[in-house]
Amino acid sequence: MFDKSTWIRLPRNVVVGHGALDDLGAAVDELYLSGSPLIVTSPSPDDIVGDQVRSQLPSPETVIVAEAGFDQVQNVIDAAQSMDAGYIVGLGGGKPIDTAKMASDELDVGFVSVPTAASHDGIVSGRGSIPEGDTRHSVAAEPPLAVVADTEVIADAPWELTTAGCADIISNYTAVADWQLARRLKGVEYSEYGGALARMTAEMLVDNADLIRPGLEESAWIVVKALVSSGVAMSIAGSSRPASGAEHLFSHQLDRIAPGRALHGHQVGVGSIMTAYLHDGPDGMWQNIHAALDSLDAPTTAEDLGVTEGELLDALTSAHEIRDRYTVLGDGITEKAAREVAETTGVI
Numbered sequence: 102m103f104d105k106s107t108w109i110r111l112p113r114n115v116v117v118g119h120g121a122l123d124d125l126g127a128a129v130d131e132l133y134l135s136g137s138p139l140i141v142t143s144p145s146p147d148d149i150v151g152d153q154v155r156s157q158l159p160s161p162e163t164v165i166v167a168e169a170g171f172d173q174v175q176n177v178i179d180a181a182q183s184m185d186a187g188y189i190v191g192l193g194g195g196k197p198i199d200t201a202k203m204a205s206d207e208l209d210v211g212f213v214s215v216p217t218a219a220s221h222d223g224i225v226s227g228r229g230s231i232p233e234g235d236t237r238h239s240v241a242a243e244p245p246l247a248v249v250a251d252t253e254v255i256a257d258a259p260w261e262l263t264t265a266g267c268a269d270i271i272s273n274y275t276a277v278a279d280w281q282l283a284r285r286l287k288g289v290e291y292s293e294y295g296g297a298l299a300r301m302t303a304e305m306l307v308d309n310a311d312l313i314r315p316g317l318e319e320s321a322w323i324v325v326k327a328l329v330s331s332g333v334a335m336s337i338a339g340s341s342r343p344a345s346g347a348e349h350l351f352s353h354q355l356d357r358i359a360p361g362r363a364l365h366g367h368q369v370g371v372g373s374i375m376t377a378y379l380h381d382g383p384d385g386m387w388q389n390i391h392a393a394l395d396s397l398d399a400p401t402t403a404e405d406l407g408v409t410e411g412e413l414l415d416a417l418t419s420a421h422e423i424r425d426r427y428t429v430l431g432d433g434i435t436e437k438a439a440r441e442v443a444e445t446t447g448v449i
């Protein structure tokens with residue numbers, strides 16, 4: 102087996118647009134894969150487009166993923182082995198897509214990504230992010246051979262899924278700042294291209310924020326392109342560093358402390374406001390991040406996220422424990438400092 106950790110692995114076919122789902126069969130045929138696919142999805146995407154996807158693929162089988170987790174990845178591996186799947190299709194939001202890409206990696210079979218929501222930037226990346234007990238693992242996973250994103254389906258998805266994707270991209274500002282800090286203080290390896298692409302993607306999204314409105318297919322198109330770009334940045338870097346810093350540590354910790362209250366993207370957006378403040382102080386980028394999230398109707402407060410002041414402060418003070426990734430949180434901040442940043446930025 103080759104060591105692929107230094108390879109930049111990117112999709113061959115990225116099909117984005119109105120009715121793109123009708124091209125799924127053709128986009129897959131063009132990959133010269135053999136055998137039948139296992140489709141990994143969750144309840145809503147399966148209801149909405151499951152039949153349309155199945156009708157274009159040879160003798161598919163389907164697994165519905167209830168929750169993210171390694172047990173679900175194992176279920177998918179077992180199902181794929183028992184049908185001798187030729188490749189795996191991830192259909193839906195981040196949960197089924199990450200599960201599918203991790204199972205594909207384990208089995209060494211091709212992976213095709215079919216997002217039904219513009220809710221996260223894992224739709225193109227070769228990274229999987231899965232919770233396990235008190236930690237979250239960000240692991241190398243099979244990057245998609247093809248991505249098929251139908252803007253008609255995505256524009257019809259609940260608006261908050263799109264605003265979550267926007268916030269996930271806006272958080273690249275603080276993720277890159279954390280990565281640069283880790284390079285300066287800890288000698289962490291840094292990719293100029295990965296960092297520049299992630300930051301530029303956030304800037305372009307913020308510049309186009311006025312065009313991103315509910316129900317508009319053009320908005321879905323702008324956000325999906327940005328998510329693709331952010332995923333490519335992660336592939337170039339060979340890690341999630343360009344798109345995941347302290348704001349993601351905060352969000353992952355909130356998933357443990359207050360599970361299921363808010364979407365991933367919304368949590369990282371609020372985290373980004375606070376970690377921007379920690380980077381630059383009162384006059385820095387936190388106000389721009391706050392204004393951009395506000396203009397997109399994305400959450401900016403603990404209340405918007407449905408978490409209490411105590412839960413938010415708990416997550417911020419313990420976020421550094423989630424994984425060994427140096428950020429502006431260093432080896433942890435005090436409750437007094439956490440309260441000050443949350444109050445000054447209006448998060449609590």
Ligand SMILES: NC(=O)C1=CN([C@@H]2O[C@H](COP(=O)(O)OP(=O)(O)OC[C@H]3O[C@@H](n4cnc5c(N)ncnc54)[C@H](OP(=O)(O)O)[C@@H]3O)[C@@H](O)[C@H]2O)C=CC1
Pocket residue numbers: 143144145146149169193194195196197199217218220221222223224226228229230231254255257258259262265269335341364365366
């Ligand atoms: N690997 C990576 O680089 C990255 C991974 N992630 C991971 O992705 C996950 C978050 O992704 P997210 O998409 O929020 O999670 P989910 O897959 O849980 O999707 C969120 C919700 O959207 C619903 N949904 C999806 N598509 C539609 C649609 N078209 N219409 C109506 N509802 C729809 C799902 O419904 P239902 O459950 O009923 O099916 C679910 O309730 C996290 O686990 C995160 O860590 C995030 C960023 C990057």
Ligand SMILES: O=C(CO)COP(=O)(O)O
Pocket residue numbers: 222223228229230231238239269341344345349350
């Ligand atoms: O959510 C991600 C990038 O937006 C993935 O990052 P993690 O490695 O922190 O899970």
Ligand SMILES: [Zn+2]
Pocket residue numbers: 221222269344345349365366369
């Ligand atoms: Zn994210």
